[in-house]
Amino acid sequence: MWKATSGYWDEWDDRFLEIIPDYLFEFESYEGSDFDNLSPDEYDYFVSLFKGLPEDFNSLLLKQAVYCYEPIPDRGAEASKIVMEACNILEQNEIPLPDIDTVTFSLFSEKYGWGDNFDGAEISTIL
Numbered sequence: 001m002w003k004a005t006s007g008y009w010d011e012w013d014d015r016f017l018e019i020i021p022d023y024l025f026e027f028e029s030y031e032g033s034d035f036d037n038l039s040p041d042e043y044d045y046f047v048s049l050f051k052g053l054p055e056d057f058n059s060l061l062l063k064q065a066v067y068c069y070e071p072i073p074d075r076g077a078e079a080s081k082i083v084m085e086a087c088n089i090l091e092q093n094e095i096p097l098p099d100i101d102t103v104t105f106s107l108f109s110e111k112y113g114w115g116d117n118f119d120g121a122e123i124s125t126i127l
Contacts, residue, residue: 014036014037015037015038018035018036018037018038019038019042019046020058020061020062021050021053021057021058021061022058022062024043024046024047024050025047025050030043030044054093056089056092056093057089057093059089060085060086060089098123098124099123102122102123103118103123105118106118
């Protein structure tokens with residue numbers, strides 16, 4: 001999902017929503033699903049990846065779609081709370097946060113609160 005940082009989120013939300021645990025585990029198998037963007041191999045991969053994750057990860061992923069189709073209001077006050085909650089969940093699970101200096105160029109005051117696009121893969125601790 002790091003690719004979503006290099007374009008508009010609303011171009012990625014359908015794909016993202018298919019892999020959040022709430023939706024992914026709604027189906028017993030790929031064949032019994034109605035996925036539009038997920039291949040059988042991707043389905044198997046994400047099911048194995050998300051099995052056993054704490055519920056707070058699911059909550060975190062669900063919150064990422066809050067502003068898919070609208071500007072981010074109030075200079076990002078609510079969005080900032082969501083980011084801080086995400087940071088807390090990651091820290092509680094001993095997942096390192098990226099260096100804040102790698103994203104401070106992207107401001108809520110730009111592009112209706114979305115900020116400037118960037119290559120998120122460069123700050124990923126996974127990729």
